[in-house]
Amino acid sequence: MAQINQEKCVGCKICMTYCTVDAISYSDKKCHIDQDECVECYICLRQKVCPKAAIEPSPLDTFYKEFKHLMSDPVENHPVTGVTGxxxxxxxxxxxxxxxxxxxxxxxxxxxxxxxxxxxxxxxxxxxxxxxxxxxxxxxxxxxxxxxxxxxxxxxxxxxxxxxxxxxxxxxxxxxxxxxxxxxxxxxxxxxxxxxxxxxxxxxxxxxxxxxxxxxxxxxLGIAQPYRGKVNVGLGLPLITD
Ligand code: SF4
Ligand code: SF4
Incomplete structure (x- = not known):
């Protein structure tokens, strides 16, 4: 979980511009992370956006907090799929x-x-x-x-x-x-x-x-074109033909 250490925060608001879902607000000359709105993507932490190092991690102490983090942090490997995302x-x-x-x-x-x-x-x-x-x-x-x-x-x-x-x-x-x-x-x-x-x-x-x-x-059904296509080739494995 990302949280802001209120002792260290100087209220510069820099972090607000980096939050992926607008979960950081400003009041009483400090910034605060709304824990229900935060998706645990860790962009603010990983990018070290705070000049005062006031943004700190805290334990992902519930199943859904950890689930949010695994699904929202683009560098985390998910244990179910073994891949990021x-x-x-x-x-x-x-x-x-x-x-x-x-x-x-x-x-x-x-x-x-x-x-x-x-x-x-x-x-x-x-x-x-x-x-x-x-x-x-x-x-x-x-x-x-x-x-x-x-x-x-x-x-x-x-x-x-x-x-x-x-x-x-x-x-x-x-x-x-x-x-x-x-x-x-x-x-x-x-x-x-x-x-x-x-x-x-x-x-x-x-x-x-x-x-x-x-x-x-x-x-x-009136679904407008153009449609965009994408081809990913699974090189190195046998082609499935059926
Ligand atoms: S960037 Fe750091 S010091 Fe500035 S408002 Fe955010 S948490 Fe506070
Ligand atoms: S972890 Fe992500 S969603 Fe939460 S405050 Fe930081 S940037 Fe915003």
């Missing part, structure tokens, strides 16, 4: 991991951003909307957020985590190609019910012309 590497190298098979569409929703963050209650809304539209969420050993779900077939999170604020989280899973239109419609509906932003990644196989007819449903 909130999601997994495997879906980005699908040509060798084969997590998303032919006839399926991988869904990867990146919620929250620096400056905004995301409350887990909003992540739950998105996860539940996906499940209701037919998405099978990734398992808890594939993606950290699912470890907070007693039953991943529902998308519902543990009640005691809903007010937890994170820098960002990833909700991921997959559906069949023919379900994509329903899934997109569900996301268009739920985006109006949440207090943050998200970006959507679709992982699917394309033909020799770089196309997949499943994507036509985006035009039908």
């Amino acid at each position: 909130r999601g997994t590497e495997e879906v980005k190298t699908n040509d060798v991991s084969g997590r998303v098979r032919r006839g399926q569409v991988g869904i990867c929703i990146d919620m929250g951003r620096p400056g905004m963050g995301v409350y887990l209650r909003d992540a739950e809304k998105v996860a539940m909307a996906l499940c209701n539209a037919g998405v099978k969420l990734a398992t808890a050993d594939q993606s950290p957020l699912m470890g907070l779900m007693p039953d991943i077939s529902t998308g519902k999170l543990n009640e005691d985590c809903l007010d937890t604020r994170m820098l960002s989280v990833i909700v991921e899973g997959h559906c069949r190609e023919e379900q994509l239109k329903d899934v997109m419609a569900a996301l268009q509906k739920v985006e109006k019910e949440i207090d943050t932003v998200f970006s959507l990644g679709l992982i699917l196989r394309v033909d020799e012309n770089g196309e997949n007819a499943t994507l036509r449903c985006l035009d039908e």
Whole structure:
């Protein structure tokens, strides 16, 4: 946990400009970190932004404080995935991991951003909307957020985590190609019910012309082009062909 030593703080406000989610406020000539708003990203600590060394770490003494830190600090390796960040590497190298098979569409929703963050209650809304539209969420050993779900077939999170604020989280899973239109419609509906932003990644196989007819449903739903594409090649491992 990051906290400001009030004895050392001189109220210069430099730290406020570095906080990723606006969790530092100024009053009584000192700065203070709101512990509920802080996402434990440790940017203020790691970058040593305070000229008086007044920003100090203190123990991550609850499960959710540690969870926030592991998910929000870009240099921390998450024990579940073994990689930095909130999601997994495997879906980005699908040509060798084969997590998303032919006839399926991988869904990867990146919620929250620096400056905004995301409350887990909003992540739950998105996860539940996906499940209701037919998405099978990734398992808890594939993606950290699912470890907070007693039953991943529902998308519902543990009640005691809903007010937890994170820098960002990833909700991921997959559906069949023919379900994509329903899934997109569900996301268009739920985006109006949440207090943050998200970006959507679709992982699917394309033909020799770089196309997949499943994507036509985006035009039908009025989801504006251009769409940006990304190809990550999993070099050094056998290609998954099915
Ligand atoms: S940068 Fe340091 S001294 Fe300046 S307001 Fe922040 S904590 Fe206080
Ligand atoms: S740890 Fe991150 S969120 Fe918390 S006060 Fe520092 S910069 Fe802000």
